[in-house]
């Protein structure tokens with residue numbers, strides 16, 4: 001009996017989240033990742049191809065391109081990017097439209113399993129106090145659409161990416177000193193944050209779900225999971241960084257990110273916490289075999305960046 005290859009379409013494959021999923025699938029070998037990108041000739045896309053991924057070109061705005069890219073696909077890892085300039089330009093609910101397009105295309109092509117990378121609904125959770133955190137609410141609205149679609153799925157929630165330290169300069173050297181400053185706008189130094197080491201932990205969470213959605217369907221399908229490596233406050237994180245990097249690290253909440261939406265996001269997280277009702281690390285992911293990394297391991301690994 002010949003087995004057809006098990007293809008997983010990975011959205012955002014040239015970005016932080018999707019590349020973690022592609023890497024985890026390649027390392028494991030059960031599935032062939034199909035990296036979906038708007039430009040299959042980009043340097044990042046070509047690199048994924050060289051690593052052994054398939055590459056297919058599609059745009060979340062173009063449902064026909066999605067259907068084509070999903071042909072022969074068993075499962076989808078779905079993520080959308082609110083702040084991509086071409087998406088952002090289309091208005092505050094653009095990200096939700098993109099997510100819905102992906103759900104519709106997955107349903108039309110009979111995708112067997114869909115993992116949706118999501119965030120909480122700030123307006124609902126804060127009872128209207130934080131009603132303008134669009135890049136959260138859009139994703140959460142897609143949760144509802146996905147649940148109603150009938151496509152077999154899981155929702156995978158993420159936290160504050162540790163990669164923000166360099167991608168968004170959240171950890172910066174202080175001029176004319178040996179010190180580093182960790183910053184997040186308007187964050188109470190004692191409020192917990194939920195941290196995700198995307199590169200090491202997100203991909204293995206997705207992989208564990210993909211490998212077990214058939215055999216352990218009752219534990220996986222229609223459920224929500226939390227790809228959170230650690231929960232602690234920024235002051236504690238600064239001291240872990242300080243210990244590993246061997247230089248003073250202090251947490252200094254900034255007054256503003258320069259963007260209202262981001263400021264509201266941080267204020268929301270500081271006041272309500274991303275996932276206050278949830279045990280961290282997620283016991284359901286642990287029981288599916290996920291081994292989360294620690295912030296100590298992370299801090300050791302990134303030493304070279306701040307030497």
Ligand SMILES: NC(=O)c1ccc[n+]([C@@H]2O[C@H](COP(=O)([O-])OP(=O)(O)OC[C@H]3O[C@@H](n4cnc5c(N)ncnc54)[C@H](OP(=O)(O)O)[C@@H]3O)[C@@H](O)[C@H]2O)c1
Pocket residue numbers: 011012013014015016017018036037038039042058059060061079080081082083084087098119135158159160161164
């Ligand atoms: N930073 C954080 O702390 C944090 C925490 C939780 C959640 N998030 C969420 O993470 C999401 C972004 O994920 P990321 O950081 O992994 O992304 P990223 O590194 O910024 O890369 C964006 C990815 O999205 C793809 N993309 C954008 N628009 C697309 C479209 N119209 N059609 C198809 N693909 C499209 C890009 O592919 P091509 O350019 O190759 O087409 C690229 O792979 C955001 O929505 C953000 O809200 C971020």
